[in-house]
Amino acid sequence: MPMYKKSLWILLLLLTAIAVGTVYGSYAQENAVVLDEASHEENGPGANITVYVTGAVNKPGMVTVKEGARVGDAVNTCGGLLPTADQERINMAQVLKDGEQVKVPERKTAPTASFKGSEQKAGSTAKENGGLININTADEKELDSLPGIGPAMAKRIIEYRETEGSFQRIEDIKKIKGIGEAKFAKIRDKICL
Numbered sequence: 001m002p003m004y005k006k007s008l009w010i011l012l013l014l015l016t017a018i019a020v021g022t023v024y025g026s027y028a029q030e031n032a033v034v035l036d037e038a039s040h041e042e043n044g045p046g047a048n049i050t051v052y053v054t055g056a057v058n059k060p061g062m063v064t065v066k067e068g069a070r071v072g073d074a075v076n077t078c079g080g081l082l083p084t085a086d087q088e089r090i091n092m093a094q095v096l097k098d099g100e101q102v103k104v105p106e107r108k109t110a111p112t113a114s115f116k117g118s119e120q121k122a123g124s125t126a127k128e129n130g131g132l133i134n135i136n137t138a139d140e141k142e143l144d145s146l147p148g149i150g151p152a153m154a155k156r157i158i159e160y161r162e163t164e165g166s167f168q169r170i171e172d173i174k175k176i177k178g179i180g181e182a183k184f185a186k187i188r189d190k191i192c193l
Contacts, residue, residue, distance in 0.1 A: 051096050053078045055104035056085035069096050071165070075104060082106075089136045089193070091165040103168050105193065132192040135173055136166045147186045153178055167193060 047067045051074050054060045058079030065073050072092035075081060086107040096102070133142050135157065143154035156176050167173060170191055174184050 049096060049098035051099070052101045053104070054101065056082040056106045057104050058082060065096065067098075070094060071096060071102055074102055089134075089166050091161075094165040101168075105166070131190075133190060134193060135170065135191050136161060136193055146190055148183045149179075149187065169193070 048064045049067050049069070050062055050064050052062050053074050057075055058081075060078060063074055063077040065077060070092065071090065071094045074096060075092065081087065081104060084106045086105045089105045090102075133146060135143070140151065140154045140158060143149055143157050144151050149157075153176065156178065157173065160176055161167070164175075170188065170193060171184070173179055173187075173191070174181070
């Protein structure tokens with residue numbers, strides 16, 4: 001029965017290899033968990049994020065800021081705003097996300113002196129923009145005047161601007177719940193940034 005003894009030795013050798021492999025795998029897995037935990041700490045609070053700043057800033061490009069930084073922090077890292085920047089159309093307090101692009105818009109026309117002071121309403125923007133309604137600055141009444149946009153939709157547009165920041169393209173208005181391709185087609189030629 002030499003064949004039986006040979007098979008028994010092979011089986012014993014395989015079981016030993018499996019046992020050693022299991023112990024080694026268990027040991028390696030414990031070490032991997034420790035390394036995983038250490039890598040999570042690096043991405044925790046105080047980690048750096050990278051954003052891309054373009055438009056009316058002194059030194060446009062990619063900048064690295066601390067997690068939780070705001071648009072104003074990224075703009076300052078780029079050397080600040082140019083004199084042609086339209087500060088009214090960008091939310092400097094918006095919290096940044098990693099990989100985000102921040103576009104600082106330029107004024108379309110030279111600033112005009114305001115004779116009415118702070119009482120001048122955003123509703124006058126349609127006259128300044130050749131009859132187009134600026135979706136970044138228009139008030140609720142002006143937005144409500146667009147075809148298919150009622151008071152509720154106008155409030156949603158304003159809420160979006162306050163939470164997400166200015167629209168970067170007019171197509172971004174489709175991010176508002178209730179504005180699809182059909183409604184966008186009706187208002188496309190009546191809005192601007």
